Amino acid sequence: MLIDRLRQKIKERTPKISEEIREDFFVRMDPGYFPCHTIEEIVMHLGLLASVDPAHPIRLSVQSLGEKRYRMTLAGFDYFSQFAIFCGHIASFGLEVEAGEAYTYAERARKRKRVIDQFRVRNIHRLPFDQGREEIFFAQLASLIALLEAGQFTEARAQVNRRWVEQLSPVQRRRSGPRAPMKIRFDHTSPAHWTSMEIQSVDTPGFLFSLANTLSLRNLYIRSVEIQNDGPRVLNRFVLRERGRRKLSPSEQATLRVAAVLIQQFMDHLIDAPDPALAMHQFDLLIDQVIQKQRRRENLSLLGKNENLDLLARTLGASHFLWEDFLRMQVENLLPILKTLPSRRAPEKKEDFRRRLQVEITAAKPWTERRRLFNRFKDREIFRIDMTHLADPRGDLIRFSEEITFLAEALLEETYRACRSELEGRHGAPRGLSGRTVPFALMGLGKFGGRELGYASDIELLLIYAEEGRTDGRDPLENSVFFNRLAAELLRFVESKRNGIFEIDLRLRPFGSKGPLATSFAAFRHYFSPQGSAAPFERQALIKLRRAAGDERLGKRAEAHRDRFVYSGAWWDLGTALHLRERQIRELVPRGRINAKFSPGGIIDIEYAVQFLQIEHGASRPEVRSPATLEALGRLSSCHILSPGERNRLQESYLFLRRLIDALRIVRGNATDLLLPDPLSDEFTFLARRLGYLKSPWWREKERLQKQIEKQMGYARRFFESRFLNGESRRPGSRAVEEPSTPRRNY
Numbered sequence: 001m002l003i004d005r006l007r008q009k010i011k012e013r014t015p016k017i018s019e020e021i022r023e024d025f026f027v028r029m030d031p032g033y034f035p036c037h038t039i040e041e042i043v044m045h046l047g048l049l050a051s052v053d054p055a056h057p058i059r060l061s062v063q064s065l066g067e068k069r070y071r072m073t074l075a076g077f078d079y080f081s082q083f084a085i086f087c088g089h090i091a092s093f094g095l096e097v098e099a100g101e102a103y104t105y106a107e108r109a110r111k112r113k114r115v116i117d118q119f120r121v122r123n124i125h126r127l128p129f130d131q132g133r134e135e136i137f138f139a140q141l142a143s144l145i146a147l148l149e150a151g152q153f154t155e156a157r158a159q160v161n162r163r164w165v166e167q168l169s170p171v172q173r174r175r176s177g178p179r180a181p182m183k184i185r186f187d188h189t190s191p192a193h194w195t196s197m198e199i200q201s202v203d204t205p206g207f208l209f210s211l212a213n214t215l216s217l218r219n220l221y222i223r224s225v226e227i228q229n230d231g232p233r234v235l236n237r238f239v240l241r242e243r244g245r246r247k248l249s250p251s252e253q254a255t256l257r258v259a260a261v262l263i264q265q266f267m268d269h270l271i272d273a274p275d276p277a278l279a280m281h282q283f284d285l286l287i288d289q290v291i292q293k294q295r296r297r298e299n300l301s302l303l304g305k306n307e308n309l310d311l312l313a314r315t316l317g318a319s320h321f322l323w324e325d326f327l328r329m330q331v332e333n334l335l336p337i338l339k340t341l342p343s344r345r346a347p348e349k350k351e352d353f354r355r356r357l358q359v360e361i362t363a364a365k366p367w368t369e370r371r372r373l374f375n376r377f378k379d380r381e382i383f384r385i386d387m388t389h390l391a392d393p394r395g396d397l398i399r400f401s402e403e404i405t406f407l408a409e410a411l412l413e414e415t416y417r418a419c420r421s422e423l424e425g426r427h428g429a430p431r432g433l434s435g436r437t438v439p440f441a442l443m444g445l446g447k448f449g450g451r452e453l454g455y456a457s458d459i460e461l462l463l464i465y466a467e468e469g470r471t472d473g474r475d476p477l478e479n480s481v482f483f484n485r486l487a488a489e490l491l492r493f494v495e496s497k498r499n500g501i502f503e504i505d506l507r508l509r510p511f512g513s514k515g516p517l518a519t520s521f522a523a524f525r526h527y528f529s530p531q532g533s534a535a536p537f538e539r540q541a542l543i544k545l546r547r548a549a550g551d552e553r554l555g556k557r558a559e560a561h562r563d564r565f566v567y568s569g570a571w572w573d574l575g576t577a578l579h580l581r582e583r584q585i586r587e588l589v590p591r592g593r594i595n596a597k598f599s600p601g602g603i604i605d606i607e608y609a610v611q612f613l614q615i616e617h618g619a620s621r622p623e624v625r626s627p628a629t630l631e632a633l634g635r636l637s638s639c640h641i642l643s644p645g646e647r648n649r650l651q652e653s654y655l656f657l658r659r660l661i662d663a664l665r666i667v668r669g670n671a672t673d674l675l676l677p678d679p680l681s682d683e684f685t686f687l688a689r690r691l692g693y694l695k696s697p698w699w700r701e702k703e704r705l706q707k708q709i710e711k712q713m714g715y716a717r718r719f720f721e722s723r724f725l726n727g728e729s730r731r732p733g734s735r736a737v738e739e740p741s742t743p744r745r746n747y
Contacts, residue, residue: 076325
């Protein structure tokens with residue numbers, strides 16, 4: 001009877017609204033809506049709903065209540081995650097929800113559902129919520145609804161998360177201590193297909209957004225919401241269901257209870273995440289992974305610690321690839337690492353890795369099990385070192401490179417020992433003409449040779465055996481065959497999860513892909529000689545040669561021959577080297593793009609400049625000989641081949657570009673794709689944040705990174721061109737190339 005009277009009064013007050021729209025409103029609107037609203041409110045809501053159509057899927061009313069408070073009413077079509085998007089959009093404008101409710105039409109075949117969301121909000125932002133900001137608010141909200149209309153829920157959520165994090169004030173960025181506890185209760189007597197959830201907590205900025213975000217991330221559909229504020233405390237009631245149109249099971253309710261608490265805490269740390277939306281999504285996945293593991297209580301306690309949430313925000317927001325290839329498969333390794341990272345222990349050395357690896361795999365008898373345990377150890381240790389580095393994006397790059405290098409050396413030593421033992425068990429030991437066992441050396445080249453490994457680096461090797469001969473087993477092989485099989489076994493033994501990441505690369509061996517995998521010392525010595533076939537770039541590449549594993553005496557012989565060949569003082573065709581550099585720019589850098597390695601001013605200009613100077617001066621100044629770029633820079637400066645200013649600026653540019661390359665590789669999971677994203681793109685913004693540019697506003701931090709790229713690549717380019725572009729190196733004592741007072745654009 002009461003609803004009939006209400007119908008009549010509303011009809012009298014809304015003569016211009018069709019009977020069909022009015023009837024649909026009364027029949028399908030959530031019954032809990034009508035007792036909570038005055039006739040004036042219902043008339044206003046119905047007017048908004050009546051004006052909704054496919055061309056205008058939402059309508060918004062904003063009424064000032066004085067004292068920086070407003071009533072916001074959203075009417076429109078219903079979309080999955082719309083409530084969370086609206087809450088996040090409100091929060092991103094510095095508006096705090098004090099009270100509100102949300103109601104949804106019941107479903108009916110061939111008719112779209114509609115919603116009414118109404119909030120009382122207070123402006124806590126430094127900017128007034130005037131007509132101009134209101135227009136921007138609606139325009140951005142309409143663009144988010146358009147994404148929901150297109151089914152792009154993840155993109156809409158990403159935009160809201162980003163805007164919310166970007167506008168946080170310095171006070172909100174760092175909360176002191178844990179949040180107040182939440183009380184969560186589920187009503188098991190709620191109607192069929194629906195679950196009622198009640199949450200009580202102290203109200204804080206973004207609290208409702210974090211709750212709504214949790215429900216959206218967990219694929220839950222919201223039917224109605226009621227928000228009540230009682231001083232500092234807030235009560236939220238949600239009626240919801242799983243998107244498959246069923247009630248939440250007891251286990252799902254238990255998981256949601258945990259997720260709501262953890263995600264609320266995690267949102268306080270998103271300021272540290274390079275990509276906040278990605279961090280939120282992957283943290284939610286991590287919660288499910290942890291709940292399914294053993295020691296559930298202990299692991300959830302680890303996740304809830306502030307220092308761990310900081311680390312997880314930086315890590316989970318760095319790369320989708322990192323989750324897919326590491327975190328998803330290594331959750332059991334992640335949590336113990338969280339225990340040890342805050343201690344900041346000293347980096348491990350080669351012998352530390354070898355000792356722990358041997359303990360782990362010694363008991364494994366079958367070859368396949370030994371290989372499995374070896375690669376599990378490898379993946380876990382790479383993961384730990386990467387996590388330590390990600391914990392501080394501006395941390396010690398040299399320490400990071402050294403620890404990765406020590407790990408690689410230990411792994412290669414153990415791989416060589418295991419593979420050689422297996423082959424000798426079938427074919428006997430390889431012996432030379434004297435009858436002695438033939439040694440074998442694994443020589444590092446490239447970044448590995450220079451102890452300059454970074455994220456996703458490959459392991460460049462040159463494999464050398466001492467002499468020809470034959471094995472002494474029942475199924476004998478020529479030494480050349482034995483050691484090439486050994487090389488092939490090394491390649492198979494070390495698994496690479498993805499191209500370029502800890503992948504053994506033998507392409508710099510004599511004759512490249514046409515040559516044998518392993519080379520005799522005599523063949524190595526002849527190839528790298530004035531009478532041999534080594535090209536000028538191969539002489540240059542040999543600067544990086546150093547023994548990494550295997551026989552130390554043979555390795556020293558190879559290094560000594562390298563010194564005689566590379567630093568002989570014989571004429572070296574610099575023109576050919578410069579032509580190769582020009583080809584790299586022309587063929588490896590797409591027009592209009594910047595490659596952090598190959599573009600003019602890329603890191604290769606610094607590496608080549610150092611190597612050119614080493615070849616030029618290494619015969620008369622043995623002290624400049626070093627496979628490590630930074631060490632060589634210092635030695636060139638000590639010998640007055642570089643001025644102190646040149647050395648310092650080149651070192652600064654080199655370290656900056658190393659960090660830039662690592663930041664590109666970690667998000668793409670690819671060692672070769674080093675093209676910089678468009679400076680106007682979100683990808684460039686997240687690149688800046690991965691590099692530690694975390695202040696606000698984000699556009700200014702992005703500009704800071706862009707200027708640094710221009711500055712560092714600009715100096716490297718000018719130095720390289722001034723020294724070598726005319727085909728001959730400048731002589732010692734020439735004027736140094738210093739940074740001009742105003743950096744110029746270089747791309």
